[in-house]
Amino acid sequence: MPELPEVEVVRRGLQSWVAGRKINEVYVHDARSIRRHQDGLADFIATLQGTTIIDIVRRGKFLWMPLDGVPGGAALVAHLGMSGQLLVEDSTAANEKHLKITFDLSASAAKPEQLRFVDQRIFGGMLIAPLVPTTDGAPGGQGSQAATVPQAASHIARDVLDLNFDIESFHRRLRIRRTSIKRAMLDQGLVSGVGNIYADEALWEAQMHYARPTDTLRRPDTVRLVDALSTIMDRALAAGGTSFDQLYVNVNGASGYFSRSLNAYGRNGQQCHRCADEGKLSLIRRDAFMGRSSYWCPACQRVPRNARF
DNA sequence: GGTCCGTCCTGTGGGC
DNA sequence: TGCCCACAGGACGGAC
Incomplete structure (x- = not known):
C-alpha cells in the first residue's frame, strides 16, 4: 500500500508532469471515489473544468493540488488510501480495471494528456476543499511556499x-x-x-513496545522514536525514488517498497535481526492490536509495566 | 474533549 | 472445482 515515501514519490512525479496544466474535462467513473466531496458529483466536475493545477503539495499521506480559477482559493485533494494510484497516461492507453476518475489535461509538449485515479479497494478518494491558513503560519506541506492547507486536511x-x-x-x-x-x-x-507498517518498524528501531503508555515517555524517548521514524522514511524514500518509471507516476504496493528489508512487520516467527546480531535467539511475535496486527520482538522491545493494550 | 471501535471496500488464500 | 469466510488496513463518524 502507499506509505508516506511512496506518496512523496507520487508528489514529485505529479510536479513534473501535471503542475501548470489546465483541466479540460473530468470523467468520474465511480462516484464512491468522490464521496467525501460534500457538494456532489456535478459540483466536483463543474468546479474542476477549466481550472489550472498550480502545484502539488503533500502533508502525511494527503496530497493536494491548489487550483487557479476557483474563487476564494481551493485545492483538489487526494488520498490514496490502501490501493490508490495516480497515473499520468496517454488517452490511448487502455482503461485500468479499477479506474475511478479521469482528468483530460491541456496539451503540453511530450507529456501524456491524462491524469487517472485508480483505486481497487476504494479506501482512497478525491474532493475539492477551500484553502485555509495554517495554524502555525508555516508552509502547508512539502512542495508549497504558501501557508495554506485544505480545510479537509487542516x-x-x-x-x-x-x-x-x-x-x-x-x-x-x-x-x-x-x-x-x-x-x-x-x-x-x-x-x-505513519501507517501500521512504519509504526511497527519505528517501534522496533527505537526498541519500544507498542503498548507503552504515552505519559511515561521522557523527552529522549520521543526523540528516539522520531529519529527512528525519520530514518525509516528517509531510507524508503531513497530506495523508492528509483523504483518508479520515469513516465508513469506509479504507486503499486506490489513493487518497490515491499522488497525493502523489514525488521518487524510481517516477520511473525522469524528471528529478530538485532538479537541475531547480538548472538541471541528471539522470534518476532504477532499480536492482534487495534483490529490490526502488531509485530514486535519480546527480547528487545520489552513489555512495559502499566502496558496499555 | 478524549478515546476507542465499527465501518467502508475488494482481492487473496485457506478450508471444506 | 467452487463456494464461503477471514483477513488485510487508513480515515472517519459515532458511541461512550
Whole structure:
C-alpha cells in the first residue's frame, strides 16, 4: 500500500508532469471515489473544468493540488488510501480495471494528456476543499511556499519529514495523552503519515513496545522514536525514488517498497535481526492490536509495566 | 474533549 | 472445482 515515501514519490512525479496544466474535462467513473466531496458529483466536475493545477503539495499521506480559477482559493485533494494510484497516461492507453476518475489535461509538449485515479479497494478518494491558513503560519506541506492547507486536511498534523515538524509540541501532546504509543503514532492529528507498517518498524528501531503508555515517555524517548521514524522514511524514500518509471507516476504496493528489508512487520516467527546480531535467539511475535496486527520482538522491545493494550 | 471501535471496500488464500 | 469466510488496513463518524 502507499506509505508516506511512496506518496512523496507520487508528489514529485505529479510536479513534473501535471503542475501548470489546465483541466479540460473530468470523467468520474465511480462516484464512491468522490464521496467525501460534500457538494456532489456535478459540483466536483463543474468546479474542476477549466481550472489550472498550480502545484502539488503533500502533508502525511494527503496530497493536494491548489487550483487557479476557483474563487476564494481551493485545492483538489487526494488520498490514496490502501490501493490508490495516480497515473499520468496517454488517452490511448487502455482503461485500468479499477479506474475511478479521469482528468483530460491541456496539451503540453511530450507529456501524456491524462491524469487517472485508480483505486481497487476504494479506501482512497478525491474532493475539492477551500484553502485555509495554517495554524502555525508555516508552509502547508512539502512542495508549497504558501501557508495554506485544505480545510479537509487542516486537522492533519505535520509529518516527521516536514521541516516545520515541531518535536517539542509532539512530545507535550504525547505526554498528556492517556493511550499507548502505537495508537498515538497512528493518530494523524498527532503526527501524520505513519501507517501500521512504519509504526511497527519505528517501534522496533527505537526498541519500544507498542503498548507503552504515552505519559511515561521522557523527552529522549520521543526523540528516539522520531529519529527512528525519520530514518525509516528517509531510507524508503531513497530506495523508492528509483523504483518508479520515469513516465508513469506509479504507486503499486506490489513493487518497490515491499522488497525493502523489514525488521518487524510481517516477520511473525522469524528471528529478530538485532538479537541475531547480538548472538541471541528471539522470534518476532504477532499480536492482534487495534483490529490490526502488531509485530514486535519480546527480547528487545520489552513489555512495559502499566502496558496499555 | 478524549478515546476507542465499527465501518467502508475488494482481492487473496485457506478450508471444506 | 467452487463456494464461503477471514483477513488485510487508513480515515472517519459515532458511541461512550
